[in-house]
Amino acid sequence: MKIKITSLIIILTLVLVSSSSLAVELPGYEGGINNENNYKEVIFITGEPIELEGTLKINIKERNRKGVQEKNYTYTYNLNNFKLGATLKRTIRLTEIFDINGKQTTSQKTLDNYNETLRIDGKTYQVKTEDYQWNQGQVLHETGLLEYYAGDWSARKTYKVDRGAETVTVQTKGNLVGYDSPWSATQTQTLEYIIEYENKLEEDSTWEGNAIVEASYNKTKDYNYVENVPNQISFRGGFILTEKHENVLKYSYDLPRPNGRGRNMGRDSMSIDTNPIITRLNIPALRDVRGLESEKDILLIASMDGFSLRATNLGPSTPVSRGDFARALANTMDIELPVEETTSSRRSRRNKEKEEEKLRYIDVPKTHRNYSYIEGVSNRNIMVGVGKGRFEPDRELTKAEATTILIRLLGFQSLAPIGNYSTGFKDDSSIPYWAKDHVYMAKELNIVPRTEYFYPNRPITKEETATLLVNFINYLQDQLKYDYRENVLN
Secondary structure, three states: OOOOOOOOOOOEOOOOOOOOOOOOOOOOOOOOEEOOOOEEEEEEEOOEEEEEEEEEEEEEEEEEEOOEEEEEEEEEEEEEEOOOOEEEEEEEEEEEEEEEEOOEEEEEEEEEEEEEEEEEOOEEEEEEHHHEEEEEEEEEEEOOOOEEEEEEEEEEEEEEEOOOOEEEEEEEEEEEEEEEOOOEEEEEEEEEEEEEEEEOOOOOOEEEEEEEEEEEEEEEEEEEEEEOOOOOOOOOEEEEEEEEEEEEEEEEEEEEOOOOOOEEEEEEEEEEEOOOEEEEOOOOOOOOOOOOOOHHHHHHHHHOOOOOOOOOOOOOOOEOEHHHHHHHHHHHOOOOOOOOOOHHHHHOOHHHOOOOOOOOOOOOOOOOOOHHHHHHHHHOOOOOOOEOOEOOOOOEOEHHHHHHHHHHHHOOHHHOOOOOOOOOOOOHHHOOOOOHHHHHHHHHOOOOOOOOOOOOOOEOEHHHHHHHHHHHHHHHHHHHHHHHHHHHHO
């Protein structure tokens, strides 16, 4: 069979934010890598991968139509490869409609408008709206602190070459999976392309190729303690937070060779990072934690105002109250707190003056030291009341309760074994039934130490609270990211 090799295009759409903002997760179009200033896309032409670079501007509008939440996306590409004389211009408009059902949200994306023109080797490849069928479905589940999501899409795009006698059809199957947390976020997309070429003016002038693209976006916050070099300074050292955004793209291909003999197969990868965002944390005044094994853990939590920044004595072995745990959790996990009303905004509520504002909890007045933190965690159902309108903010929190709160934030309690099982602690029988699945998962994920005894009903101390929260942070930074990135890509 005679095979005539004509310019082949597999558009691997690697989506970027506009230069006016920082890098975000991969938009749900077709994979991608980017940083603040640069956008790259790979196309496969004549059996060889070719890189295009340039700009991509993204415009997102949100609106609510008769109770239906909707987002409209516009992507505008302007790309080129100067060495090969290739140029690409593309405009895409998508609409996403959301259906919210409790903690789950499903959405459907559809194509509104599409226009793409690629010029290379003296030929023009063009796709218009009627030549592109595309849709994507996605589901999101939120736990109060984290969001997990997954999606799938399918597409068929037909390029008309010059006058249309030659066509290239690209069929796409794709899926994505990701999560977002205060200390890390990852999204990984996998796309499979099948490419079919046809020349209607020549018999037996057809061929087929395929490619697989895996694109991953990752955001991580790292902390690091830095000692001060000079001795004559008012503080010995402090913590630095460094936020990094990384993008990795892996691809493989199986395409015909230009001479029609054999196949051109290969694989490659590329990566692009953003400039790190560095934040210096406050210096806590604590003096009674020096020399403790958990000193760095305590200072880290205090640096984020999880413990008081101004207090000189923490009392590391003293119990933590429910309200104080809410504070530590809110400040280390960047939980949004309620905004205090200004005098003018209070005056604007004259129509409600007849009704006294009802507090969420009768035992948490606005004057309570932890009022805003308790409101913050309650708004997300992270910590809730104990019944009869009470929160008991000053009651000691047990180790079982603290552990249950964190595992519930991950949403992993249902991953524990079913039926009669042991957590492995010698005091397993003392663990309350409602906490057992949470304690088991916390041990499996190394969020709680693998000691002989757990002491579930003991009040958790401030030192233990610091260690527990730092272990939780480390899990979000490392293990969760690894599962969503390396295990998927490899």
